[in-house]
Amino acid sequence: MSELVNNITLVEEPEETLSMNPRKFILWLFIVSIIMLFAAMTSAYLVRRAEGNWLEYAIPSIFYYSSVVLVLSSLTMHWAYLSAKKDNFGNLKIAITITFVLGAIFLYMQFLGWVDLVNENVFFVGNPAGSFMYIFTGLHGFHLISGIIVLVFALVAAFRLRIHAKSLNQIEIAATYWHFLDILWLYLFFFLVYFH
């Protein structure tokens, strides 16, 4: 018996248990839950769409432009991260500020998109095709606001010189979340365009 055990049990190398900073790990799990939230929404959209009686309407073109703005903000966010890594505090502050402004512009453009929808006679209340449009953009906007709040904290930390090459956690967390929100929007937008 013991010989058998001996043969089948591999001697395990002791491994380091800590793999990642817990806060970053928490962020990733948080992202998983947001992904599931939107996965549910988009599957609901598909299930409902397959049943027919689906309103056709043009997606406001401003959403294309707002997507560009959001991608740009991701680039400036990355610039902020690189600046922090190089201890370039001037650029860091500028980059975070630009990201913040671009985020705000994006939100405003999303709002204009809603105005366009209303002008097209697509309302929140009515055929679910339209309602889903508002839900996707609205829920994403809500999460983007939370991303902006994270940015504000990073900005304050940058001004207090708490972010630098040896203390990158905060900017990394802010950046990861921001890029995620960017990718999330691109997913939602392509989804909406493709399954229209």
Add this chain to the structure above:
Amino acid sequence: MATVAANSATVAHAEEHDHHEPQSFWRTYIFSEDHKTIAKQYLISGIFWSIIGISLSVMFRLQLGFPAMKLDFLRPILGNWINETGKLDPDFYLALVTMHGTIMVFFVLTAGLSGTFSNFLIPLQVGARDMASGFLNMLSYWFFFLASVIMLGSLFIETGPAAGGWVIYPPLSALPQAHKGSELGMTLWLISMALFIVSQLLGGINYITTVINLRTRGMSFSKLPLTIWAFFLTAVLGLISFPVLLSAALLLIFDRSFGTSFYLSEIYIKGEALPNVGGSPILFQHLFWFLGHPEVYIVLLPALGMTSEIIATNSRKPIFGYRAMIASMMGIAFLAFIVWAHHMFVTGMNPFLGSIFMFLTLIIAVPSAVKAFNYITTLWRGNIRFTPAMLFSIGLVSFFISGGLTGIILGNSALDIQLHDTYFVVAHFHLVMGAASAFGLLAGVYHWFPKMFGRMLNEKLGYVHFWLTFIGIYLVFFPMHYIGISGFPRRYYAFTSYDFTKNIFADMNSFISLAAIFTFTAQWIFIWNFVYSMFKGRKAPQNPWKSNTLEWTAPINPGHGNWPGEIPAVYRWAYDYSKPGAKDDFIPQNVPYSQTPESNLPHENELIGLEKEIEAQNLNDQFKQPH
């Protein structure tokens, strides 16, 4: 990982972590960030909710068992829900059923069970100072508290609490004009559940992070006690499925309050057409059960994990098939996501799809059976010590088997057409989910009470409590199978007006109600034992059950940070019980192989060389790390 010399950031964090000086009453007992305190808060809240939840069920059992009975004596509690003739209001009956289900599933067996034991045991058993984020952990409890206040409040409003069943299917739940319970009560239900979901996500994220990142030196995944595996997988299930319920609830909120038509289509109320077109109520069922089925395992898995631990400890035997247990829990967790439509066989599904879901559902029987066998083989020829915790664990195995068997019957779509929404289903899930998880919870309390409060529960009362409850639960739920097979539908106020129900089983319904009252009464023994022992119980020894896991190496009343000095390192798995050659019949996880030459197996002797390496490992000690 930030390991940096003094800079402003680390200094700030060091301050944050330096709370060894006594704290104010509020920070210690109320807004505490200590996982042990939060666990106790969850436990007390869970007990509070279970008293309410079970009381509600006793009220509707009175109605079902004794339809002619005058219920005037309930008027001081229920007020006008008892009408002039002394009868329970039929609308309120539905509200009672709904609140009973919601409270028991979510507030007692999810929050009260996972919240208590994941919080209490994860840091203590993996060897961590506390949860990854004490602050989020505290937030998790207070979100739950807020959800509780709102849910409790909804019991007292004029139109009554939600009444659409714990599954709140639209259109009933989506149209305030449909039913009293769909008015304000439903709104409060949705708000409360949204907060509850946030609380569960915050908690679950913390559990996962702690298990992955904060294990002590040497605690590899293959040395984790099964409790931790179970809590971990439970948290993963919750993380993936609760957001989906949030989506479903959000869309329902928009339908109710803003007039959208996600779930509503072509409905006439009192001859008038509603404006909603194009929605699909089945969509809700898909979204709901995508959470709903994993939820039943969120409720059960922690109970299975804890009882594995308790049964191994009290059989004085290594757990049989440690890896098979983990594999079957993973299998169950995975399958839980692809069987949800077995709750919808009758709602109108493509029969081909039905067969697929039937097939997938029946596969669950395989990992479930593996678990049942492993329990039994662990017990087999063990040197069993019948502590109350052990009895409750064996009770769980019994319920898991007897309730699981009826699951296989229900999983057949052809049989389910007959049995769906009858008392057969009620019997099935009360045994396999309700009773089994409740027994897991009770077993956990009996087993870890000494660690929680530093005192022992009274054993004699524990035995009495066990036998009365065990017998009581079978008396309540076993007869329900017969009633269900004969066609009695669930969620009905009374059966007296149907020809086929008129003269049969009335006595059995009365019997079930009496048994329910009996079982409920028996729980007061436990409550009394719990409260009395908390203050006056016998002082607990260091390791009352002679158990191997790390929590018993911490001081009897662990302080902030759990271990006064270094956190112990771990060298072996948690199940070295009755090892041939060993001095004692148990070897705790923190005893190195170099100290037990008499009992080592050959390959374990090889591990001695690695001990230095384990000791030299970076200790994930939150007290020593700026982060």
